[in-house]
Amino acid sequence: MPVNKTTYNEITKRLSCASVSLVAVSKTKPVEDILELYQLGQKDFGENYVQELTAKYEQLPKDIRWHFIGHLQSNKIKYIAPFVHLIHGVDSEKLLAEINKQALKLGRQINCLLQIHIAQEETKFGLDETELQQVIASINQGKYPNVNVCGLMGMASFSSDNDLVRTEFKALKKLFVSQKPNNSIAFTTISMGMSADYETAIEEGSTMVRIGSLLFGSRN
Numbered sequence: 584m585p586v587n588k589t590t591y592n593e594i595t596k597r598l599s600c601a602s603v604s605l606v607a608v609s610k611t612k613p614v615e616d617i618l619e620l621y622q623l624g625q626k627d628f629g630e631n632y633v634q635e636l637t638a639k640y641e642q643l644p645k646d647i648r649w650h651f652i653g654h655l656q657s658n659k660i661k662y663i664a665p666f667v668h669l670i671h672g673v674d675s676e677k678l679l680a681e682i683n684k685q686a687l688k689l690g691r692q693i694n695c696l697l698q699i700h701i702a703q704e705e706t707k708f709g710l711d712e713t714e715l716q717q718v719i720a721s722i723n724q725g726k727y728p729n730v731n732v733c734g735l736m737g738m739a740s741f742s743s744d745n746d747l748v749r750t751e752f753k754a755l756k757k758l759f760v761s762q763k764p765n766n767s768i769a770f771t772t773i774s775m776g777m778s779a780d781y782e783t784a785i786e787e788g789s790t791m792v793r794i795g796s797l798l799f800g801s802r803n
């Protein structure tokens with residue numbers, strides 16, 4: 584299936600007016616498809632698998648900002664640490680500590696979002712409110728100087744119940760407002776909303792949406 588340029592133009596217009604940024608989720612899609620959107624001006628792309636991300640990074644223009652949106656294993660951080668723009672799914676303090684360690688080695692700061700478990704489903708990853716408070720306390724103590732915690736990320740239930748999805752996004756927004764780190768100048772980002780629910784996410788205060796299938800077609 585070809586890249587849907589008309590939809591891309593519609594979505595970017597809409598997001599631009601709402602000051603929401605777009606991560607085009609290109610997992611499983613070929614580099615040719617990524618280049619098509621890149622040529623229309625898209626610079627932020629999201630991937631879920633470390634090996635796929637590093638392979639695409641090698642092949643594609645170096646001004647692409649790569650977002651890692653999958654579940655990251657500690658032993659794989661080193662492969663993406665040199666170039667990744669933003670890691671969305673930080674769901675444990677242990678992972679945050681490991682990212683800090685790799686960033687320190689490279690002498691860089693790595694941007695991260697803390698993933699919050701907002702869905703009803705058990706299968707989704709993320710911190711609960713208590714765990715979030717603990718991680719923020721550690722950040723406030725200055726434990727992770729090479730990690731730049733930019734905000735929160737969440738995935739709503741995979742459900743056609745729009746009220747449920749809205750309630751989950753509201754909960755994420757509320758945590759974002761109430762649980763900022765002390766020095767929260769950089770704490771600006773709420774990554775929520777995918778192809779099926781991005782409009783609701785924007786209404787509930789998302790600042791960054793992650794959209795795949797609407798742009799690239801459905802995945803196998």
Ligand SMILES: *Cc1c(COP(=O)(O)O)cnc(C)c1O
Pocket residue numbers: 608610631652653738777778779793794795796797
């Ligand atoms: C795959 C994925 C997306 C994009 O999903 P679509 O429904 O194709 O828009 C967004 N966020 C995460 C975390 C994903 O894994």
